Amino acid sequence: MVxxxxxxxxxxxxxxxxxxxxxxxxxxxxxxxHRAIVRQMHNARQGTLSSKTRSEVRGGGRKPWRQKGTGRARAGSNRSPLWRGGGVIFGPKPRDFAVKMNRKERRLALRTAFQSRVDDMxxxxxxxxxxxAPKTKEVLSAMQRWGIEPDQKVLMITAEKSDVIHRSVRNVPSIKLILATNLNAYDIVLADRxxxxxxxxEKIQEVYSA
Structure with a gap:
């Protein structure tokens, strides 16, 4: 208890x-x-990167020159990975980077990460x-009164959606605004304050309590 x-x-x-x-x-x-953060970063990857192998690139059906007698190295296709315009050896293919973690472990990691930042809260x-009305200048002035430096990364957590607060901080790159129900370990650890x-x-304790 703190x-x-x-x-x-x-x-x-x-x-x-x-x-x-x-x-x-x-x-x-x-x-x-650490496991929770690694899981979150892996699950954020789309996994859509794709390259073509020698069997997928266009062309390469005819042998470029005869096997012997030319003095050059033998070649069976102009789409070999050794050639310009050829396929890619062991290139990336679409895949799923998802990492599994039990729900109880995820919530425990979230509570642990949040309470570990009490000194910076x-x-x-x-x-x-x-x-x-939306006033970025007033919010920044208030944050200085709360003891937060202008160059610090700030994670601002509110209980409910507020259009006024959102429009006041959306142009400040060092401030990220999220709801109490959308907490995640990565944002908590990344922020300076x-x-x-x-x-x-109160919402956090209600939603994430064991």
């Missing part, structure tokens, strides 16, 4: 929130989080009402 300080829009302390998730043991934590009150609304923190 107690997190909740900050308001102005950056002042506005209470505390409790984060209590069941996580992996210290001996297995790094291993299971900023819990804030819901700030959608503070934005009367996590900005989590108090409602999103």
């Amino acid at each position: 107690d997190c300080v909740v900050k308001d829009w102005q950056g002042a302390d506005a209470g505390t929130a409790t984060l209590d998730l069941s996580v992996a043991s210290e001996d297995n934590a790094a291993h299971i989080v 900023v819990v804030v009150q819901g700030f959608e009402e503070q934005l009367s 996590l900005v989590v609304t108090s409602a999103a923190l």
Whole structure:
């Protein structure tokens, strides 16, 4: 169980929130989080890369020259992999890169990765009402008040979809906005800082608790 300080829009302390998730043991934590990230990256691959072998390229039906007597090396096809325009030896073919991982292990890895970032996490009150219209400048100013540097990669987690927040941060390349129900280990580990609304923190514990 970890107690997190909740900050308001102005950056002042506005209470505390409790984060209590069941996580992996210290001996297995790094291993299971690594497996979850490798699985996610592999499953994101399309696997559509394809090259043609010598049997698939066009041409090559006639022997280029007779077997003996020319002084040149013997050749049976002008689509040999040794020739320009020939097929590819052991080239890539469409394949499925999917890696399986049990659902309980995936959720355990997610909880472990999330709770391991407590020191880099900023819990804030819901700030959608503070934005009367999409304002990127106001959100960036608020993040500085929360102690986040401009050059840091930020993962912002909210409980519900908000068009105002989305339009305020979509042009900032260092900020990624996701919902609490769409958490993934890769984004959690990649970010330098996590900005989590108090409602999103409750949602995470409700959805991902063991």
